[in-house]
Amino acid sequence: MKFAVIVFPGSNCDIDCYKAVEDTVGESVDYVWHTATDLSAYDCILIPGGFSYGDYLRCGAISRFAPVMSEVAKAAEQGKFILGICNGFQILTEAGLLPGALRRNMSMKFRCHDTVLKVVNNDTPFTREYSKDEEITIPIAHGEGNYYCDEETLAKIKANNQIVFTYSDNPNGSLDDIAGICNERGNVMGMMPHPERAVDTLLGSEDGKRMFTSILKSWRDLHDAAANVR
Numbered sequence: 001m002k003f004a005v006i007v008f009p010g011s012n013c014d015i016d017c018y019k020a021v022e023d024t025v026g027e028s029v030d031y032v033w034h035t036a037t038d039l040s041a042y043d044c045i046l047i048p049g050g051f052s053y054g055d056y057l058r059c060g061a062i063s064r065f066a067p068v069m070s071e072v073a074k075a076a077e078q079g080k081f082i083l084g085i086c087n088g089f090q091i092l093t094e095a096g097l098l099p100g101a102l103r104r105n106m107s108m109k110f111r112c113h114d115t116v117l118k119v120v121n122n123d124t125p126f127t128r129e130y131s132k133d134e135e136i137t138i139p140i141a142h143g144e145g146n147y148y149c150d151e152e153t154l155a156k157i158k159a160n161n162q163i164v165f166t167y168s169d170n171p172n173g174s175l176d177d178i179a180g181i182c183n184e185r186g187n188v189m190g191m192m193p194h195p196e197r198a199v200d201t202l203l204g205s206e207d208g209k210r211m212f213t214s215i216l217k218s219w220r221d222l223h224d225a226a227a228n229v230r
Contacts, residue, residue: 001219003029004042006072006088008052008063013085013196017048020196024212034066044081044215045072047088049141049194059102059144060090069095081125081215082188086142089180089190098183098190099157100149106173110143114204115193116168117179121161124186125218129210136207138193140171145192147174147181160184165191 005017014031021029032039034052039045053062063069069091076082076097084092092098105111114137119130130136149157154175157163165180172192180191195208 001025001027001043001216002041003027003044003046004032004039005029005046005048006034006036006068007031007048008034008050008066008091010052010054011048011050011087013049013087013194016194016196017046017085020199020208020212021046024199024209025216027216032068034063034068036068037071039068039071039075042075042080043219044083045075047072047082047084047091048196049086049088052087052091055087055144058094059087060092060094063087063091064095073097076183076188079185079187081219083126083211083215084188084190085194085196086140086145086192089192090144092188092190097188098181099153099162100147100175100181102144102192103146103148104144105142105146105171110141111145111171112139112141113171114139115171115179117165117193118168119164120166121164121182123161124164124182124189124214126182126189126211126214127164128218129214135168137205138195138198138208139204140193142172142192145172145174147172147178147192149175157181164189165193 198208
């Protein structure tokens with residue numbers, strides 16, 4: 001399996017994502033610059049946190065127009081796994097690959113601390129090694145993590161089981177405590193907390209580790225199934 005970590009001007013969690021892949025699953029991983037026009041070599045694309053293009057205008061609003069985002073959309077259509085973390089989540093909503101938007105935290109303050117999440121949906125390629133309703137500790141670091149969507153969209157993502165994580169203490173005012181969602185197909189997920197910063201007890205938690213092992217297991221199962229069909 002091969003991972004890509006997309007790097008925009010202003011990304012600052014790209015190294016964390018790269019190391020998390022190396023340390024948790026030991027699979028091949030590359031940094032891919034935002035001007036790239038071919039992601040065909042990759043099975044999973046990670047869009048890391050940071051402040052892409054300085055977060056000018058609105059978080060992710062400029063990044064969505066980067067050349068690589070057309071390739072990310074193509075990969076999503078092909079069923080490849082796409083995970084956006086923090087700024088990556090904001091970019092995926094701005095690009096229309098996930099519904100809703102991320103607004104300023106209700107407190108209007110940057111929040112940086114551990115949070116407790118509830119695993120609402122463990123039937124995704126990213127969460128299959130968690131238990132449903134399990135509580136896990138994952139850090140946040142953002143000023144615009146307040147998830148919002150209209151009532152019709154909220155009803156739809158609930159009906160489709162697209163809410164993957166919720167906060168226990170809702171540190172940013174997110175609608176319905178939402179911390180992470182996926183697309184209808186389940187192969188694109190975005191979340192504001194940082195699982196790549198929780199892959200070792202030395203970091204305070206290793207609850208993020210199973211996200212990466214879930215991705216690898218899901219990919220292997222898909223390939224085993226395809227091999228059996230052939």
